[in-house]
Amino acid sequence: MTDIDDLYRDVILDHFRNPRNHGRVTDPQISVEGVNPFCGDQIQLTAKVQEGRILDICVEGKGCSISQSSASMMTEALKGRTLARSQELVGQFKRMMLGNASGEDLPEELEDLAALEGVKKYPVRVKCALLAWNTVLEGISEFEKNGTSVVKQHTEE
Amino acid sequence: MPQNGLKKEPLDVQKIRKDFPILSRKVHGQPLVYLDNAATTQKPLPLICALTTYYQLNNANVHRGVHTLSEEATAQMEEARGKVAKFIGAEDPATVIFTRNTTESINLVAFSWARKNLKEGDEILLTEMEHHSNLVPWQLAAKAVGAKLRFIPVTGHEGLLDLSQVSKLLTDKTKLVAITHMSNALGTINPVKELAKAAHAAGALILVDGAQSVPHLPVRVKDLDCDFLAFSAHKMLGPTGVGVLWARREILEAMDPFLGGGDMISQVWKDHATWNELPYKFEAGTPNITGAIAFGVAIDYLEEIGMEKIRAHEMELAGYALTALKDNFPRMVLYGPADVALRGGVVSFNLPGVHPHDVGTIVDQDGVAIRVGHHCCQVLMKKFDIAGTARASFYIYNEPREVDALIRSLQKVERLFKAPASLPVP
Ligand SMILES: Cc1ncc(COP(=O)(O)O)c(C=O)c1O
Numbered sequence A: 001m002t003d004i005d006d007l008y009r010d011v012i013l014d015h016f017r018n019p020r021n022h023g024r025v026t027d028p029q030i031s032v033e034g035v036n037p038f039c040g041d042q043i044q045l046t047a048k049v050q051e052g053r054i055l056d057i058c059v060e061g062k063g064c065s066i067s068q069s070s071a072s073m074m075t076e077a078l079k080g081r082t083l084a085r086s087q088e089l090v091g092q093f094k095r096m097m098l099g100n101a102s103g104e105d106l107p108e109e110l111e112d113l114a115a116l117e118g119v120k121k122y123p124v125r126v127k128c129a130l131l132a133w134n135t136v137l138e139g140i141s142e143f144e145k146n147g148t149s150v151v152k153q154h155t156e157e
Numbered sequence B: 001m002p003q004n005g006l007k008k009e010p011l012d013v014q015k016i017r018k019d020f021p022i023l024s025r026k027v028h029g030q031p032l033v034y035l036d037n038a039a040t041t042q043k044p045l046p047l048i049c050a051l052t053t054y055y056q057l058n059n060a061n062v063h064r065g066v067h068t069l070s071e072e073a074t075a076q077m078e079e080a081r082g083k084v085a086k087f088i089g090a091e092d093p094a095t096v097i098f099t100r101n102t103t104e105s106i107n108l109v110a111f112s113w114a115r116k117n118l119k120e121g122d123e124i125l126l127t128e129m130e131h132h133s134n135l136v137p138w139q140l141a142a143k144a145v146g147a148k149l150r151f152i153p154v155t156g157h158e159g160l161l162d163l164s165q166v167s168k169l170l171t172d173k174t175k176l177v178a179i180t181h182m183s184n185a186l187g188t189i190n191p192v193k194e195l196a197k198a199a200h201a202a203g204a205l206i207l208v209d210g211a212q213s214v215p216h217l218p219v220r221v222k223d224l225d226c227d228f229l230a231f232s233a234h235k236m237l238g239p240t241g242v243g244v245l246w247a248r249r250e251i252l253e254a255m256d257p258f259l260g261g262g263d264m265i266s267q268v269w270k271d272h273a274t275w276n277e278l279p280y281k282f283e284a285g286t287p288n289i290t291g292a293i294a295f296g297v298a299i300d301y302l303e304e305i306g307m308e309k310i311r312a313h314e315m316e317l318a319g320y321a322l323t324a325l326k327d328n329f330p331r332m333v334l335y336g337p338a339d340v341a342l343r344g345g346v347v348s349f350n351l352p353g354v355h356p357h358d359v360g361t362i363v364d365q366d367g368v369a370i371r372v373g374h375h376c377c378q379v380l381m382k383k384f385d386i387a388g389t390a391r392a393s394f395y396i397y398n399e400p401r402e403v404d405a406l407i408r409s410l411q412k413v414e415r416l417f418k419a420p421a422s423l424p425v426p
Helices: A003-007 A010-017 A065-078 A083-098 A108-121 A123-146 B013-018 B045-058 B068-087 B102-117 B136-145 B163-169 B192-201 B249-254 B289-305 B307-328 B356-364 B378-384 B400-417
Strands: A030-036 A041-050 A053-062 A150-155 B096-099 B123-127 B148-152 B174-180 B205-209 B228-232 B243-247 B265-268 B273-275 B333-335 B346-350 B371-373 B389-393
Touching (some): A003 A108, A003 B400, A030 A123, A041 A065, A053 A083, A065 A083, A065 A108, A065 B356, A083 A108, A108 A123, A123 B356, B045 B289, B068 B096, B068 B289, B102 B174, B102 B205, B102 B228, B102 B243, B123 B136, B136 B148, B148 B163, B174 B192, B192 B205, B289 B307, B307 B333, B307 B346, B307 B400
Parallel strands (some): A030 A150, B123 B148, B123 B174, B174 B205, B205 B228
Antiparallel strands (some): A030 A041, A041 A053, B096 B243, B228 B243
């Protein structure tokens, strides 16, 4: 596999072309806009939360294949999970992208996301992959503080 | 300037390339194809040598010592100033102020001229294609004095100014027209001379952002009849950290200093000071001496080739690239004028369904360096409702075969993304 094929795996391109859970949930408890000023990537994340569990989660946005496919895969991974487990999963994904963990260390729920490991070789693109994850993290922690719907902006630094 | 006759001959690109050591390096195992010249250009050997020679043999501070080295350094720096003046057709070298870059030159005017001469209700006329460095300084100045910004609209993807709006936008409230000579995002060459005439007729001054024009076109301040001209050495073979502000003497004389400190003063007391003569009034502190001297060498290099020849070479490359891109990618969206007479060697494009950052990453793997993103022109990108574009920009050492390499690499992008025609431009 060439480096480029390794970066642009079929799973990534598939999620980019056909994003899952695309759009907005109605009456969301969590609503956060995430932006990456460097690339101009932008997503609107909305989630329905009941009894500490993400019942539904949607993303819509504009951006490169890495940011948009990562967001799409994330919605699939987090839908139906508790907030606590979701935060853990975000942590695990970030450890793969930023730390020493590899795709093989990811838990079952994040299996597909090993496809994004190739992005690690392109430091400027890592932010693209992380945008949705940091956005959801921000939304969850705001929700836990306020216990009510939040509207916030997350900027990827 | 070279003797007539000579100008008709094309550039000897192979000979020129030998002067640029970086062009023989590899990137990801591929020969470097450097098509990001609008961001910064590569540096020729004579300039690299000038930098090291200066540090090895001449290094000293300027305007301060009576010792030999200092006098030599001062003379060399002033010689470079003279070369810059001649290059832009300015008679008086004292009207050439060395700054750090175009951005600082424009900020100098925004602080020292605009804040003094504009008042509430006055207007600054810009265009929708301005680089952030010819927009944000005016936003700050306008806010400080209560002035308003107005914009000459851009017509559409062909990237021309809608000049029919100018008579409406230029009023007796307009005190300054600040406009880019050549757009770094579109390649458009704007009719600065006509706009200068219109600005002056309305009683306004005109500042020309020459960051992209001075490196690529013959530019004469007298001919343009502009009041301020700003440009950067690093975009014309010169070192980073050196820029120029040229302005008409009487305007500079009436302006207050920008930065205070050493060199810019004449006499200093406990509570006040008087200013040095031009250009030193605007050059506080130790300047980029080495950079200015090396910039003079870069100008020699360009003069020896001849700016008309450089313009002709880039027009040819732009034409070749536009045709090749259209032929190979029928669905590609191209930005900027179709007529190469109206544009410089900058080609901006998008492939439907592919984000420019993905394009940039993929072609980089083939050793092709292009710029992707908003090109510091977010107002223009918002107008086009796009996140950005991919941009190839040429200079004296680029050749058609490098355009071919870009095309081959873009074909890879298309294959990989197999984007259906229905997908929008990102
Ligand atoms: C049209 C234009 N104006 C201004 C600038 C700013 O130049 P610098 O970054 O050297 O100040 C640039 C270059 O990026 C440019 O292309």
